[in-house]
Amino acid sequence: MTVNGAVPAHRHAPHRRFHRLDGPLLLTSGHLLGHVRVAYETYGELNTARDNAVFVCHALTGDAHVARHDDDDTAGWWDVMVGPGRPIDTDHLYVICANVLGGCAGTTAQPSGASLPPVAIADMVAVHRSLVAALGVPRLRAVVGGSVGGMQTLEWLLRHPSDAAGFFIAAATDRQSADNLAWNAVARAAIRSDPEFRGGHYAPDAGPRDGLGTARMIAHLTYLSETSLRRKFGRGPRRPGTRSHPSSLVQGDFAVEGYLEHQAEKFVRRFDANSYLRLMGAMDGFDAFREPDALAALDEVPPHVRLFSFTHDRLYGPAHSRRIQSELAVRGVVAHHEEDATSDAGHDAFLLDVPPFLAAVGAFFHELQARSRLPHTLTPR
Template sequence: MTIDRPAPVGPYVAHRRLFSADRPLHLTSGLTLPQVRVAHETYGELNAARDNAVFVCHALTGDSHVARHNRDDDPGWWDVMIGPGRPIDTDHYFVICANVLGGCAGTTAAWPSGTPHTAVDIADMVAVHRALVSSLGVSRLRAVVGGSVGGMQTLEWLLRHPADADGYFLAAASSRQSADNLAWNAIARAAIRSDPEFLDGRYAPGGPRRGLGIARMIAHLTYLSEASLQRKFGRDGRRPGTRFHPSAVVQGDFAVESYLEHQADKFIRRFDANSYLRLMSAMDRFDAFSRPDALATADVLPQVRLFSFTQDRLYGPEHSHRIQAELAARGVPARHEQDETCDVGHDAFLLDVPPFLDAVAEFLRGLGAAPHLSPRTLTTR
């Protein structure tokens, strides 16, 4: 997912310390963290009933700055979705977004000395999200919304803790990586680890910039469709004055090469190599339906909506179809909508795509209108 700007700082980013030595966070790896520092931002106001909160889960390299707080603020990564009058309308909803565990934009990412490769899983991220929500005085969410890896977090939340929210919206998401997805990530990891500056994860400040830049270029190609790359660049030559410094990884003559250099240069200025490796590995290990879920014991099932994009070559419609089928097998109806109007690719969920924005707005308006009773509840009444 394309989010390239410095990590959020300033008066709108808040930090909370969650967990404690006597009540630590138990990671799925078996390790424990006695305390977790969480960077988060909130938008709108929590109402008196405390029932209007929407949690937004960010994608792989995102952060807590999901939208502008005012016109003087820096752009957020989902301004088209969140704000006054937007689909997630901050005049009506209290929006929460937090940097994930293992990220590098304010939330705990530093592990015990000598263990730079400590694993973090999607379930661990959700555990921290839930603790943050509780610390903010919210006992039940109106909705959990996420795209891409944020959709993985949303699906994990739905399966293990369905009663936490009235509804769950997953956009351009997957329940598990395909072989193709795994292969792209394997190449990206190899690029980072083959950089002489990586030093087995114990690198000096700055780290393996060339390797991390190559990894970002590899990933970025999966976020865009072939059609969008052809339309933007074709075989055009590089514009004069766009050559990067001599150490740039790609120094070719084509415009698309200049574009990839630019994406890499922005990324290495704001992201950490160990964090990137850790989060990619969390994606690869995620297999949502391979573990027991809590749907069968839920008295009232939340509403679920899936949205995909035809031209998404990372998590195309087939990924959403699988989620829909697996949920149906567990008695959870999930409506799946598919957009064919936008040919940008995976990054379409970040853009102004009217059918998608309308779907989110309509979903939130309809929450609570007709709760779904679980099959267990139906058979015991």
Template sequence: MVFTDWPAPTSEHLSLAEPFPGDRPLRLSSGAPLAPVQVAYETFGRLNDTRDNAVFVCHALTGDSHPARHHADDAPGWWETMVGPGRPVDTRRYFVICANVVGGCAGTTGPWAPGPDGQPYAGAFPEITVADMVGVHRALLATLGIRRLRAVVGGSLGGMQALEWLLRHPRDADGFAIIAATARQSADNLAWNAVARYAIRSSAAAAAGPAREAGLREGLGTARMIAHLTYLSERSLHRKFGRAPRRTGTRTHPSSLVQGDFAVESYLEHQADKFLRRFDAQSYLQLLGAMDHFDAFAVPDRLHTLDVLPDVLLYSFTSDRLFGPEHSEGIRTELAARGLSARHERDVTSDVGHDAFLLEVPGFLAVADRFLRGVDLRSGTLRDGLVPS
């Protein structure tokens, strides 16, 4: 499969693999086959001689395979606070892998990719789940010759992937860090996503062909504005913007629908316009659906069968109105009922909201660093990782 013009590569260090070629399709959770499946990924650091220092980083809803710079002149990554030299996921110590999820739009097969008729799948792309994302990640690791991970780390949708990985394949890693995540969406979460989907689909409902795609993209900008209201706390929005007026000369965003009088409106318009340059509306709908249908503890219980249990870190932020501490505590309770003790740490210092996991929050980063160093010390205790299930 060939990398296409959409989307633009995120980094010169992007690599491509095809773990599911045309004659060996991926069997999705729905039962539908998908082939070929291309995976876009990046690696950082060096795999050691025993091939046991690998850390897999799972990205959030609108992330990609580029969490950090590879060098000073590289484009900034989306998780520079967590990944890199001297950071908790230290690229001098670990071999770090990050891959765009199946259904995404940053190089891994998704609605943008050519379907059986040679045209982009678009709305005909089959429904994917968080379990499908993890299955493709594991297939990628097999192609890289990695049988066990030191750790799986992810926040938000990335944390949901880490939790799914823990429950389905607990022997794959020595440790799992599940950050600002949930085991299942609350009614409030579902409602926000329902409004976002409505914004996207209603903008295209009266059109067909290219006009419909243009409508989807217009709606995607509105959906991005809606999402940002869940990523930031009310306090942080007030601190940044209050009722300040829009600055002169900022009514220039080409795809903006609002262009109102206040600075907070200008900020949301800016976020929408940036997003439209890098994301696909059909992928956004796919990934929202995967999050909404995720129910981690509906999977069969495999934890009671383990002789050695992995280390698990749950981390939450009290200002997070999307996946606050009650979500992580719910995961901790469910894991305890299955015989696995998980550590739940919560941050009370940041008032930023859900996006705090992406930012420089010293207490959070210190906990993540201690967790990974602890996993480092017990490496080699788990056996037979990354085996077919």
């Protein structure tokens, strides 16, 4: 999305490439978008059979830079998962990751900013599918995602199950709970009540910094577990010399307050308020199994599906994954579900070095490799 706010962290990305959709994109809302350009990065090499491609869907405020390309590159948001010898092994797999429609890290569309119509998870997947086709990939080895990336993965599975041999959905949901909706409502209110929001029509390098920072603080409370907050911060005092937030946000005396303010400061430097509102709207509007035609295009050989959740995730905990598992079973897809209780990191555990989770993803790809040697009949795309 072309946005009003500047996002300096993404202006110079040497490995970022772009794909422009051949024609206009009809959104789920019925609006038509022209001149859609998607920013993406790739890792590894596409093999001669063109059957080793993996699409990684990023979470709410992520981008296409999923991992380092080399030792001199900046860190990626999923370096523990993607790379040579990692569970998603780029020595053998061709990995694609793209900034979502509605994001602010290179993917653009007209109209822009506050005038961009609502964007749905299905619209993000439509752009991803266009990119995969443009890259010459007839069928993906797998689609993988966590959190909002898991929503995209689930949407892809339900509407286009023959697009990939497997789907791995981590720490995700098929629809927001009332609790999830409430947290987002408060975050939106923080942004829109900031006088600098100006109805979404703010100048470049301006905008509701305080409101956006507060919204990020609210989100972080859902990403961490109470146990991890107590372990990391307790009631400890703020470290000296850390009262440096460039806004009027209250700078409290406790260490946990300093942590939240630091997260807010980092976020307002790299993200745009209109984009954040748009993406939260896509999350809240997602209801994967609402449409009766979910998995109507299922092949004779269903894709391999795995679900993973974390016990201490208070955003999309195990109950969310079990509901997805149950709904898929009704529709003829057996999805294996694993739950990790070893990490107390909360929702953010899917981004971290959690051995059971990394092992589960590695096992998933080994299983896909084994399945690829079995005879199967798949409906051509």
